[in-house]
Amino acid sequence: MFVESIKTPGLAQLSYLIGDGNEAAVIDPRRDCDDYAQMARQRGCRITHIFETHRNEDLISGAPILSEITGAPVHHGPNAAGDVTYADTVREGDTFTFGEMTLKVLETPGHTDDSLSFAIYDDNFGEQAVGVFTGDAMFVGDVGRTDFYPDRAKEVAGCLYDSLEKILSLGDQAILYPAHGAGSVCGDNMANREFSTLGYERDNNPMLQIRDRDKFIDRKVAEHHEQPPYFRTMERLNLKGAAPTRRVLTPPALSAEKFDQLCDNAVVIDVRGISAYLGAHLPRSIALPEDMIPAFAGWILDEQDELLLVAESSEQAEAAARHLARIGFDHVLGYLDPALPGWAAAARPFDSVPVVDVDEVKARVADNGEQWSLLDVRGRNEIEEGVVSGATTIYIGHLPQQLEQLSKEKHYTTMCASGARATIAASILRRAGFQHVDVFLGSMGAWQAAGNSVTQ
Structure with a gap:
């Protein structure tokens, strides 16, 4: 038995x-x-x-x-x-x-x-x-x-x-x-x-x-x-009953040239870690680290989307494709090989997202400027435990549907508990055309570790 x-x-x-x-x-x-x-x-x-x-x-x-x-x-x-x-x-x-x-x-x-x-x-x-x-x-x-x-x-x-x-x-x-x-x-x-x-x-x-x-x-x-x-x-x-997954879930490796040709009609998902994404990423790509796909892909992607992956290895691309298949996202066209170094070496454009620390956020909160907003993307249960005074709260899963509530003229600093979800949120904003975006790295964990207060 x-x-x-x-x-x-x-x-x-x-x-x-x-x-x-x-x-x-x-x-x-x-x-x-x-x-x-x-x-x-x-x-x-x-x-x-x-x-x-x-x-x-x-x-x-x-x-x-x-x-x-x-x-x-x-x-x-x-x-x-x-x-x-x-x-x-x-x-x-x-x-x-x-x-x-x-x-x-x-x-x-x-x-x-x-x-x-x-x-x-x-x-x-x-x-x-x-x-x-x-x-x-x-x-x-x-x-x-x-x-x-x-x-x-x-x-x-x-x-x-x-x-x-x-x-x-x-x-x-x-x-x-x-x-x-x-x-x-x-x-x-x-x-x-x-x-x-x-x-x-x-x-x-x-x-x-x-x-x-x-x-x-x-x-x-x-x-x-x-x-x-x-x-x-x-x-x-x-x-x-859903159809079986493909026998081989590792997406095909695509050259920078082929990948670029497919970008116009596909959603580019960067499945590397948040630090890699913040440092350099493809324009309009969405940060979705491989281990966070099960939690957040279903909020961001549509069942019919064709997807391209930016991954650090074929193993990471395969793991990402497997996560996606388990929740119904089957249209993975391939992954960029050899990732960002090869893309940059081909003289193709890439972006980065600035990060700010707790002292900078504290100074911005104190300044209370009308053209800056702290965007907290944590869940309701976390928000109920306290927020930074003056922060705007939109759960990350609801962000794609609530972008019209935000002004593209303003500067947004995204935050969560540590910075991971904040990076996903920043990528969603950047993809939607928000130019003035940075990430509070450390987020609420850093804010409270520094002895700063929160409001209920």
């Missing part, structure tokens, strides 16, 4: 290969799903079933693709917002066996109406559950978000409370296998580890300490989570 977890970096998504003997199942596979079949072969198993805990919003499911590869049926919960065309519907109490392992279906709505959890039992040892795959209902240190049905906010929060009680009734001994870890957009306060037990969570998970159902509902309704536009694309694709 075995349980193997497969983590998707960036999205912090967790999927699982489970089984016993020569039979195996996969829970919540990602779109690039060859790994699961390979892992099963290494164990001498064949994949006989594929389970989905819910219709994902933050990534494309690999279930229909893996089903094509293996011939295994896909099982999904009832009450999805539409027909999941590639899956059979399973319900409370349905069971499946894999050697000496039994999997039992639990309906656990709240995060979504179709949410399921899967309890597993070892038929040779006792009658209690060995573990439970909770999807997005329960995490290590947190519970699932319930904001996808705003017109039913209290109802679905109450459903999640009841679902958590059902999961906890499996017993303190059961190992918790969540669908996401720390860094996922599906929760705010997940612990930075991927293992726990229901007993430990019962005693230490802050949300599980709220034993009054009405208070739990009030807490969930008061939460604020962002919903990137690409969530709608994920929901649509995860009803009908």
Whole structure:
């Protein structure tokens, strides 16, 4: 009997290969799903079933693709917002066996109406559950978000409370296998580890300490989570099933000449680190460091955009293309090789973005000039903890849609918590034609480290 977890970096998504003997199942596979079949072969198993805990919003499911590869049926919960065309519907109490392992279906709505959890039992040892795959209902240190049905906010929060009680009734001994870890957009306060037990969570998970159902509902309704536009694309694709990713995800290497020819009709994404971008980048390119693609590409890019990458290596270009494919951005035309040095050596233009430190920002705040503005692009929860006096606040994800609120005649200094999101924001402004832009490197971290005050 075995349980193997497969983590998707960036999205912090967790999927699982489970089984016993020569039979195996996969829970919540990602779109690039060859790994699961390979892992099963290494164990001498064949994949006989594929389970989905819910219709994902933050990534494309690999279930229909893996089903094509293996011939295994896909099982999904009832009450999805539409027909999941590639899956059979399973319900409370349905069971499946894999050697000496039994999997039992639990309906656990709240995060979504179709949410399921899967309890597993070892038929040779006792009658209690060995573990439970909770999807997005329960995490290590947190519970699932319930904001996808705003017109039913209290109802679905109450459903999640009841679902958590059902999961906890499996017993303190059961190992918790969540669908996401720390860094996922599906929760705010997940612990930075991927293992726990229901007993430990019962005693230490802050949300599980709220034993009054009405208070739990009030807490969930008061939460604020962002919903990137690409969530709608994920929901649509995860009803009908997305096409497989390309077998080779490394984009073609393009010469400076070929890259330049394609620039007019494509969006140029610079996936290098922020320091590299600030120092030198292609005009009108967007800074989107490779490890930040899962969090922000869905706010900035359109599903149909053709993309060109500026990367430091083929490995970095491949990693960027893989992140993009997992959330539905497939039109990567290639990457610039040999990156910025080759571009500059060919006498082609490049830009840079100035950076300013805490003393300069403090002086500008004190001067209070009408032609300068500090633009804070952090999230609402961060803003509520305090802002620099006089700063304009626009969440980075909303910035592309709210550029008309800003005057191109003004000078903007972008800031966030450290400078990374601020650099992305500066690139969005520069691409839109804002000429007077710099980045507060260190941002709120530097501001507070220097002993400066914030306003609520």
